[in-house]
Amino acid sequence: MEMIHAAVVGVGFIGKQHIEAIHRIPNTKVVAVVETDFIRAQETAADYGIPHAFDNISDLLKLDGLDVVHICTPNHLHYPMAKEVIMAKKNVFCEKPLALNTSQTQELVELVDTYKVKSAVNHNYRSNVMVREMRARILRGDIGKPLLGQGQYIQDWLMFDTDYDWHFDPEKVGPSRSVADIGSHLFDLVQFVYNEKIVSVFAKLITVYPTRKQREQFGETFSLEYGEEVTEVPVENEDAAFIIAKLESGIHVSMDVSQVTGGHKNDLRLVVSGSKASLTWCQERADILQVGKRDEGNEIVYADSKYVDPSVRRLISLPNGHAVGWADGLKNSILDFYSDLRGDVEKDQIGYPTIADGHNLMKLVEACLESNENNRWVDIKE
Ligand SMILES: NC(=O)c1ccc[n+]([C@@H]2O[C@H](COP(=O)([O-])OP(=O)(O)OC[C@H]3O[C@@H](n4cnc5c(N)ncnc54)[C@H](O)[C@@H]3O)[C@@H](O)[C@H]2O)c1
Incomplete structure (x- = not known):
């Protein structure tokens, strides 16, 4: 093609x-x-x-x-x-x-x-250059044996009780909001970088406002144009969640999800702790990967062909110092899919999530709802 x-x-x-x-x-x-x-x-x-x-x-x-x-x-x-x-x-x-x-x-x-x-x-997010690099370093054994992990995805765009749009309507989003909307990104990131599935979750879901003030909103998501009339509406879905996930190998990863945390705009980050070093990636500084060391200085690795695994180089379009960001991750996500449609890239370099992955992530969302409801660990069914 x-x-x-x-x-x-x-x-x-x-x-x-x-x-x-x-x-x-x-x-x-x-x-x-x-x-x-x-x-x-x-x-x-x-x-x-x-x-x-x-x-x-x-x-x-x-x-x-x-x-x-x-x-x-x-x-x-x-x-x-x-x-x-x-x-x-x-x-x-x-x-x-x-x-x-x-x-x-x-x-x-x-x-x-x-x-x-x-x-x-x-x-x-898994198509960001430094997420691919994080995965390559973990799989190569650079950080030693992975021990545990901490992830967070926190935002503030629904922080006030006057923030209301279609994301609060269960008919439009299903029974979960923040876990399905942004927690699913975090689940995908964790499973991708560790190259392991989550097998069990324990989740506490939190709704900070039982009701919100609905005003007519004009325009797209994040638009600030509202009508005058205010209607008080009950909120049925969660604003935040604290989740512990267990991976196939037994490693535990904690995940904080929130859409009501002031000043945190699109703060997605993951820390992977290994027996030799840790790796930290933050979406808002997508162009760097931090290598955390105990007995020497930490290292900052930039998204540049010179520093990354050969399998990641095809996703780099700029030299270091020309910071890559959110829009580059989206471009790479589409590029990966199109490369597969064309068949012009080695299969092992392609890493986009398929509908089968989307199905797996929805199982994790439902498992979090069940865990919250019953206050217990829930295993993910095959
Ligand atoms: N991957 C990401 O990082 C990311 C970021 C933001 C949003 N999203 C997802 O993208 C989707 C859209 O979110 P958004 O923030 O762009 O919402 P939005 O409300 O800004 O845009 C949705 C658009 O769809 C249009 N639309 C509604 N019904 C339609 C129909 N039947 N046929 C054609 N168009 C129709 C609306 O008029 C609107 O223009 C959501 O599922 C959201 O979860 C993903």
């Missing part, structure tokens, strides 16, 4: 990021966008020089020559849209979380198999 022809469904916050990321990858073309708000679809298409705009996915799927459809709509639409795309025999790149529950994710796993398409779920 030479040129890849892509479509993006849902052009709110993340949809536009997908368009920009695809445009950075050679031999790709975004040929269509889909938005219920058709004016926004047309404006976005015009802004980015995209030839087609639709207001529904069924019309998009009649378009000839489509190679991949990116689903960037709210969570409840991932399952029906992914199903329609797969059954039209198109490759699918779906935003996270993959769906609302494991019966939906299980069905998508089976459909991908039946219709023989390729699938990805956008747990983009």
